[in-house]
Amino acid sequence: MFMASTSTLSVVPRFSPSCNKHDYTKGVKHLVDTSPDLRLIPAPYILHKPPLIYNPSPLPRSPLISPSIPVIDLDGIDNAITSNRRESAVHDIASACVEWGFFLQIVNHGVKASLMKEMLRVADGFFSLTCEEKMKYASNNVMDPVRYGTSLNTSAPHQLHWRDYLRHFGHPLENSYHLWPENPPNYRSVAKEYLEEIWRLKTKIAGCISESLGLDKDYIEKSLGKGCQIIASNYYPPCPQPHLTLGLAAHSDHGGITILMQNDVDGLQVRYKDIWIPVEYVASSFVVNIGDYIEILSNGRYKSVEHRGLVNKKRTRISIAVGHGPEMTTILAPANELVDEKEKPNYKPIVYKDYIRFQQSSAVRGKTPLEKIMAN
Numbered sequence: 001m002f003m004a005s006t007s008t009l010s011v012v013p014r015f016s017p018s019c020n021k022h023d024y025t026k027g028v029k030h031l032v033d034t035s036p037d038l039r040l041i042p043a044p045y046i047l048h049k050p051p052l053i054y055n056p057s058p059l060p061r062s063p064l065i066s067p068s069i070p071v072i073d074l075d076g077i078d079n080a081i082t083s084n085r086r087e088s089a090v091h092d093i094a095s096a097c098v099e100w101g102f103f104l105q106i107v108n109h110g111v112k113a114s115l116m117k118e119m120l121r122v123a124d125g126f127f128s129l130t131c132e133e134k135m136k137y138a139s140n141n142v143m144d145p146v147r148y149g150t151s152l153n154t155s156a157p158h159q160l161h162w163r164d165y166l167r168h169f170g171h172p173l174e175n176s177y178h179l180w181p182e183n184p185p186n187y188r189s190v191a192k193e194y195l196e197e198i199w200r201l202k203t204k205i206a207g208c209i210s211e212s213l214g215l216d217k218d219y220i221e222k223s224l225g226k227g228c229q230i231i232a233s234n235y236y237p238p239c240p241q242p243h244l245t246l247g248l249a250a251h252s253d254h255g256g257i258t259i260l261m262q263n264d265v266d267g268l269q270v271r272y273k274d275i276w277i278p279v280e281y282v283a284s285s286f287v288v289n290i291g292d293y294i295e296i297l298s299n300g301r302y303k304s305v306e307h308r309g310l311v312n313k314k315r316t317r318i319s320i321a322v323g324h325g326p327e328m329t330t331i332l333a334p335a336n337e338l339v340d341e342k343e344k345p346n347y348k349p350i351v352y353k354d355y356i357r358f359q360q361s362s363a364v365r366g367k368t369p370l371e372k373i374m375a376n
């Protein structure tokens with residue numbers, strides 16, 4: 001979930017109890033709401049040479065240089081009568097992996113459109129609370145079960161990004177439900193229903209990925225043990241100079257399977273070979289990508305793919321990413337079935353919790369954290 005460039009401005013967001021103007025730790029929404037004439041973005045948000053590093057202008061839609069993200073239809077994949085539907089979904093997933101690493105949009109996924117909308121509404125409601133109320137959830141500890149914050153998810157010094165976020169654990173619900181935001185008043189009930197549905201959807205997708213790797217259908221699901229689910233709601237307000245900054249720097253996700261939905265404002269891009277492809281909004285769909293955990297488990301057959309978030313001048317973008325990984329104490333390592341005498345493990349074993357801490361202990365993103373644990 002994070003940043004590839006190096007920083008020299010070294011702005012460290014620090015949290016203080018009062019809500020003074022231009023205290024950037026209060027969030028970028030607070031900055032925008034309290035600066036009606038904001039025409040230039042403050043210096044801490046300006047990234048070095050962003051047009052060169054990030055090329056944020058939308059790419060022309062030519063099939064040669066701008067292929068579209070594969071769309072996979074999950075309708076009927078668990079129905080014995082339409083078992084060919086499953087075969088074709090598994091086949092489509094395997095080819096998307098070869099072409100894209102693993103990054104796709106899914107439709108007919110079984111989650112009600114009304115619940116998706118409601119989840120977006122309560123996330124928006126949270127960001128619209130007073131600054132004082134949001135700051136009750138602010139914390140500098142990246143492992144805290146509930147956190148409101150701004151910019152990147154690290155307490156290391158970094159240049160600011162045009163994003164506020166709310167992150168908290170989901171499944172297993174009993175560990176953190178009582179700590180989730182109390183407002184808006186229906187936040188907890190809607191987020192609970194949403195996260196339970198997304199957990200089930202993840203199980204369906206994990207089955208297809210396992211099969212496409214030639215593993216038993218429940219291989220990945222079993223490998224998660226009790227599992228770990230983290231929801232990150234991202235809020236990107238309009239930005240007067242979007243070409244000078246980013247909402248979220250290029251990163252790969254640390255977990256196994258991320259299921260993301262967004263409002264109808266574009267901004268997500270995925271790295272395809274060496275160019276950035278915009279992920280266009282498809283109503284009622286989810287964007288699904290694998291993270292570092294599945295890259296490791298597959299011994300590199302499937303690659304976690306870098307993605308990033310751009311901002312725009314006109315409209316607030318909201319995205320809700322739900323990541324799924326194994327229990328925190330799990331040792332990440334390639335599946336035994338996928339390594340043998342000829343094919344050695346390509347990654348050094350590491351405890352999941354330590355990998356997350358390692359990834360979030362610095363502002364260096366891209367795929368650098370994963371490269372650091374590669375075996376050769």
Ligand SMILES: O=C(O)CCC(=O)C(=O)O
Nearest residue numbers: 001232234268309319321
């Ligand atoms: O805003 C987006 O679309 C990307 C969010 C994301 O990649 C994340 O939260 O890990």
Ligand SMILES: [Fe+2]
Nearest residue numbers: 001252253321
């Ligand atoms: Fe991400």
